Amino acid sequence: MSFLDASVLVRRPQHTLDARLCADRGDVVAVIGPNGAGKSTLLRALAGLVPLDGGSIRCGQREWEGPGHRLRTQDRNVGMVFQDQLLFPHLTARANVAFGPRSRGVPRRAAHRLAGEWLDRLGVGELADRKPRQLSGGQSQRVAISRALATDPSVLLLDEPLAALDVGVAMSLRFELARHLSSFPGVAVLVTHDALDTLTIANRVVVLDDGRVAQVGTPEEVASRPRTGHVARLVGLNVLRGTARGTDVALADGSVLVTATDARGDVFASFPPAAVTLTGEEPTGSARNRWVGTVRSVVPHGAAVRVHLDAATPLIADVTPGSAVRLGLAPGRPVWAAVKATEVTVYGAEPSLPVAG
Numbered sequence: 001m002s003f004l005d006a007s008v009l010v011r012r013p014q015h016t017l018d019a020r021l022c023a024d025r026g027d028v029v030a031v032i033g034p035n036g037a038g039k040s041t042l043l044r045a046l047a048g049l050v051p052l053d054g055g056s057i058r059c060g061q062r063e064w065e066g067p068g069h070r071l072r073t074q075d076r077n078v079g080m081v082f083q084d085q086l087l088f089p090h091l092t093a094r095a096n097v098a099f100g101p102r103s104r105g106v107p108r109r110a111a112h113r114l115a116g117e118w119l120d121r122l123g124v125g126e127l128a129d130r131k132p133r134q135l136s137g138g139q140s141q142r143v144a145i146s147r148a149l150a151t152d153p154s155v156l157l158l159d160e161p162l163a164a165l166d167v168g169v170a171m172s173l174r175f176e177l178a179r180h181l182s183s184f185p186g187v188a189v190l191v192t193h194d195a196l197d198t199l200t201i202a203n204r205v206v207v208l209d210d211g212r213v214a215q216v217g218t219p220e221e222v223a224s225r226p227r228t229g230h231v232a233r234l235v236g237l238n239v240l241r242g243t244a245r246g247t248d249v250a251l252a253d254g255s256v257l258v259t260a261t262d263a264r265g266d267v268f269a270s271f272p273p274a275a276v277t278l279t280g281e282e283p284t285g286s287a288r289n290r291w292v293g294t295v296r297s298v299v300p301h302g303a304a305v306r307v308h309l310d311a312a313t314p315l316i317a318d319v320t321p322g323s324a325v326r327l328g329l330a331p332g333r334p335v336w337a338a339v340k341a342t343e344v345t346v347y348g349a350e351p352s353l354p355v356a357g
Contacts, residue, residue, distance in 0.1 A: 079148030
């Protein structure tokens with residue numbers, strides 16, 4: 001049995017979350033999905049802030065929640081980190097971190113010593129006597145993470161902890177958090193909208209879509225073979241769903257995508273933006289997959305220019321800056337897109353299984 005085994009059913013007037021999450025000690029599980037998919041509801045249910053309407057939550061040898069039984073949040077041994085830190089404004093950084101151990105009966109001096117150790121580990125030990133208003137966003141979030149870890153939680157819950165930080169601070173803290181979680185003896189569950197968080201911090205991924213688990217796997221598996229449009233956009237792939245008959249994939253819009261893979265049944269077909277060739281006129285080359293569309297946006301993307309197209313199916317293309325200028329790419333510009341059959345990866349759309357450590 002997994003260390004954390006949660007079957008979570010939460011009903012709301014406009015939304016129902018019905019998801020399974022299992023993880024072993026040492027797992028860092030990233031939970032991703034579009035807004036409204038149920039990510040934060042899942043975290044709040046694990047924490048005991050939202051009661052279950054069905055299912056159960058077990059951690060180690062203890063049942064946290066089940067039919068006729070529900071432990072309070074303070075009895076679940078969870079640590080929580082939120083996007084907006086929620087530090088006590090009247091307490092110093094040291095006192096904020098010491099609050100958890102103190103509430104569990106640790107003597108004041110020992111709790112403050114432990115708090116200092118955690119602040120040192122997160123690189124803000126010299127700020128221990130400052131209050132939250134005297135800290136930057138990145139410093140405050142390091143204090144918040146220290147506070148969550150100082151209680152030695154069995155489960156650490158992180159709800160978009162880097163979302164409110166600027167890019168440079170978020171990148172630094174991302175690697176720091178990954179380093180600490182690599183030796184965390186419990187289970188960490190991270191809600192994020194950032195593919196970098198998923199790839200650099202987590203070793204497992206759960207994709208939620210409309211309140212249900214749409215995909216699970218390692219970050220590499222999910223990134224290379226996404227099964228929802230949200231994940232495809234997150235990792236920057238073109239992903240189309242259709243019915244394969246040999247090397248032809250019939251798409252929902254009635255068109256046919258030609259591939260080099262012999263397959264049957266419900267499949268996903270993906271190709272990277274760099275595989276998409278753009279031309280001002282209908283292409284005359286060997287690429288058999290062609291769409292006419294309109295440029296929706298043009299933005300820098302590393303050394304390339306990323307172009308989002310509105311066509312029969314929305315597409316992403318990466319072109320060189322020179323090509324973007326030559327084609328006069330700008331919002332509203334009509335353009336042709338082409339992809340060779342050999343550039344398309346085809347994989348089955350089989351149902352997902354619960355996360356297992």
